[in-house]
Amino acid sequence: MIAYRESEEGRPLRIAVPKGSLFADSVRLLQAAGLDTGALENPGRQLIVRTDDAEYIIGKPTDIPVYVAYGAADCGIGGKDVLIEAGLDVVELVDLGFGACRFVVAEKGGTQAEVSERARHLGVVRVATKYPVITQAHFDARGIQVEIVKLNGNIELAPLIGIADVVVDITATGTTLRENDLRIIEDVLPSSARFVGNPVAVRTDPRVSRLADTLAELSARDPEAGL
Amino acid sequence: MRPVTPRGFRDVLPEEAAEREALQRRLGDVFSAWGYGLVETPVVERLDALEAAAGSLEGTAFRLVDLDGQLLALRPDVTVPIARLVASRMGDEVGPHRLRYCANVFREHESLRGQSRQFTQVGVELVGARGPAADAEVVAMLVEALRAAGLSRFSIGMGTVEVFQAIVDAAGAGETWGAAVFAAAHDRNLVELDRLAAEPDVAPRAAAALRAVPRIRGGVEAIEACRSAASGCGCDGALDDLQTTYELLESAGVADKVAVDFSVMRSFDYYTGLVVEAYAPGLGVPLGGGGRYDGVLAAFDAPSPAAGFALGLERVAIALVEQDGGPRTRGLDAVLGGEPGLALEVAARLRGAGWRVTLSQREGSALVREAEHRGAVEALVATGKGLYRLDRSGEVALPIEDPIPYAPTTSWAQGGEAL
Numbered sequence: 001m002i003a004y005r006e007s008e009e010g011r012p013l014r015i016a017v018p019k020g021s022l023f024a025d026s027v028r029l030l031q032a033a034g035l036d037t038g039a040l041e042n043p044g045r046q047l048i049v050r051t052d053d054a055e056y057i058i059g060k061p062t063d064i065p066v067y068v069a070y071g072a073a074d075c076g077i078g079g080k081d082v083l084i085e086a087g088l089d090v091v092e093l094v095d096l097g098f099g100a101c102r103f104v105v106a107e108k109g110g111t112q113a114e115v116s117e118r119a120r121h122l123g124v125v126r127v128a129t130k131y132p133v134i135t136q137a138h139f140d141a142r143g144i145q146v147e148i149v150k151l152n153g154n155i156e157l158a159p160l161i162g163i164a165d166v167v168v169d170i171t172a173t174g175t176t177l178r179e180n181d182l183r184i185i186e187d188v189l190p191s192s193a194r195f196v197g198n199p200v201a202v203r204t205d206p207r208v209s210r211l212a213d214t215l216a217e218l219s220a221r222d223p224e225a226g227l
Numbered sequence: 228m229r230p231v232t233p234r235g236f237r238d239v240l241p242e243e244a245a246e247r248e249a250l251q252r253r254l255g256d257v258f259s260a261w262g263y264g265l266v267e268t269p270v271v272e273r274l275d276a277l278e279a280a281a282g283s284l285e286g287t288a289f290r291l292v293d294l295d296g297q298l299l300a301l302r303p304d305v306t307v308p309i310a311r312l313v314a315s316r317m318g319d320e321v322g323p324h325r326l327r328y329c330a331n332v333f334r335e336h337e338s339l340r341g342q343s344r345q346f347t348q349v350g351v352e353l354v355g356a357r358g359p360a361a362d363a364e365v366v367a368m369l370v371e372a373l374r375a376a377g378l379s380r381f382s383i384g385m386g387t388v389e390v391f392q393a394i395v396d397a398a399g400a401g402e403t404w405g406a407a408v409f410a411a412a413h414d415r416n417l418v419e420l421d422r423l424a425a426e427p428d429v430a431p432r433a434a435a436a437l438r439a440v441p442r443i444r445g446g447v448e449a450i451e452a453c454r455s456a457a458s459g460c461g462c463d464g465a466l467d468d469l470q471t472t473y474e475l476l477e478s479a480g481v482a483d484k485v486a487v488d489f490s491v492m493r494s495f496d497y498y499t500g501l502v503v504e505a506y507a508p509g510l511g512v513p514l515g516g517g518g519r520y521d522g523v524l525a526a527f528d529a530p531s532p533a534a535g536f537a538l539g540l541e542r543v544a545i546a547l548v549e550q551d552g553g554p555r556t557r558g559l560d561a562v563l564g565g566e567p568g569l570a571l572e573v574a575a576r577l578r579g580a581g582w583r584v585t586l587s588q589r590e591g592s593a594l595v596r597e598a599e600h601r602g603a604v605e606a607l608v609a610t611g612k613g614l615y616r617l618d619r620s621g622e623v624a625l626p627i628e629d630p631i632p633y634a635p636t637t638s639w640a641q642g643g644e645a646l
Contacts, residue, residue, distance in 0.1 A: 070341075071511010088340075089512075091415040091490075199415060200506045200513060203384050203444065203488055 016076030018061040025098040074201035080191040093212040094195040101172040103188035108159040128158030129168040156180040235344030245556040263327035268308035274298040280526040301333035314527035322355025350537030357532035362501045363475035370481040384488035389465035397460040398433035444488040507546035560634045562598040565609030573609040582634040592621030604635045
């Protein structure tokens with residue numbers, strides 16, 4: 001699929017920005033990069049915010065790779081987690097450092113024996129997750145056969161209500177998992193926010209690579225906050 | 228039942244089909260003028276033949292099993308089938324072989340991505356020639372084809388995978404590491420390339436080159452930038468060739484459309500040297516691309532250098548619509564009514580004079596309305612006394628003289644625009 005967007009000369013750079021937990025850091029970083037983000041700080045219900053030098057497209061985090069891969073946005077900011085899960089053709093340009101979290105496998109405290117007992121008799125482990133692609137790749141690599149149940153939220157509920165034996169989820173501090181009596185048993189992979197570009201825009205619009213260079217410098221200066 | 232086409236497959240109706248036909252002709256004419264002969268290959272190939280040449284087909288090709296239990300695949304591109312054709316059918320002939328094609332190809336995609344699973348590639352293969360002269364021929368033809376298609380704004384990214392290969396060889400960090408580097412490069416993941424460059428076993432010179440090279444793009448000066456960024460990695464020969472290719476493109480007067488870009492990596496992994504991609508502004512995907520694949524024919528026991536490119540017909544068509552340069556296809560000149568036997572005879576004479584004419588059994592104002600509906604220039608009626616033009620109310624108006632004049636070039640329905 002290809003996005004149909006007019007391509008007039010001198011149009012502003014189109015930057016996709018994720019709503020939610022990455023939004024505030026994304027805006028701060030773009031501002032530190034010298035972009036006018038004033039209108040972006042309180043967008044209200046606006047989903048497209050225009051300033052003199054950029055047009056910001058505000059989207060759900062999981063939709064950012066779609067906007068960028070299909071060329072609706074020239075570049076954008078997205079979590080590594082959603083990039084892997086989407087598996088779309090975008091250029092991963094800079095690790096921005098913020099939004100750091102990790103994918104983990106967790107199970108209900110004290111159920112390890114039960115889980116392996118069930119796996120022995122039934123042959124599979126049931127895994128609940130929002131990230132079926134990452135989950136499948138992880139267990140495939142370890143040679144464990146799993147049945148994946150895709151849920152859209154509150155993954156930590158799954159072992160408590162008997163839908164799954166274990167969960168694969170992202171966590172920054174582990175608090176939510178602990179509060180729901182889940183114990184981390186394994187790390188899958190780390191994630192953080194990335195600056196991504198459309199493969200054509202990266203090669204044909206020098207503004208994208210210039211912004212990437214600036215963001216890389218800023219992130220290198222303070223890898224913790226990306227600022 | 229109400230039938231539907233399978234996901235990712237679609238019909239092409241007359242208006243679009245006429246434009247596609249015109250576009251194919253514009254491109255094909257360029258390739259013909261360079262001496263490339265049209266070939267056709269089967270829609271299906273044996274899976275083992277495709278996989279021998281291109282390792283990265285997994286998850287891409289539509290697979291079939293025939294009644295003999297043979298594993299087949301619908302062609303996911305035309306380059307490998309043409310290499311197979313040359314290896315198996317033209318092995319004894321003196322090369323180089325210059326071949327062109329226009330063919331539908333098939334690729335599997337996951338659901339709900341809005342992606343077609345069938346599309347049309349128009350392209351060329353130059354088999355049996357190597358070196359900058361052959362590379363430049365391919366790139367110059369790509370530029371000429373895009374111009375002939377009617378695109379005014381487009382650009383070509385040109386690089387070589389040899390630089391990457393040389394850096395990986397110079398790194399001395401093992402095969403697994405090298406494979407990871409190529410995987411990251413194919414995924415266009417610069418963050419992962421930086422991470423791989425930082426691994427402890429990597430020779431410092433190669434590590435620095437790996438960080439710098441994928442970010443180098445520009446005019447001819449980019450080649451020098453790459454030369455210093457990757458110095459000591461053994462890619463000077465490849466860069467000399469690329470420089471010569473660029474100079475040849477300057478002589479051909481097309482270098483203004485070509486940017487040197489060392490991040491260009493095609494999705495198939497069979498490229499061994501030159502790689503090119505074509506871009507149109509505002510289109511988020513390349514129009515097409517190609518490169519040099521000197522190893523593919525060796526997989527068919529007929530080693531020979533080869534290079535080529537393919538354009539996605541649908542993508543070029545979208546870019547043309549955006550740039551308002553799409554082919555203006557010629558419509559119908561007349562709708563002809565009247566006594567059937569007479570009308571058939573008159574229609575033949577009209578066609579002989581270059582008219583596009585369709586027969587109708589309607590009369591009077593209904594015939595005029597049909598002509599308007601079909602975008603025809605004239606509503607005509609064949610009578611025993613001769614051939615007449617109908618006026619807009621459906622009355623018999625002017626006679627058309629004999630011999631029949633050439634087809635008209637203006638239309639009511641199209642607002643009197645030239646066709």
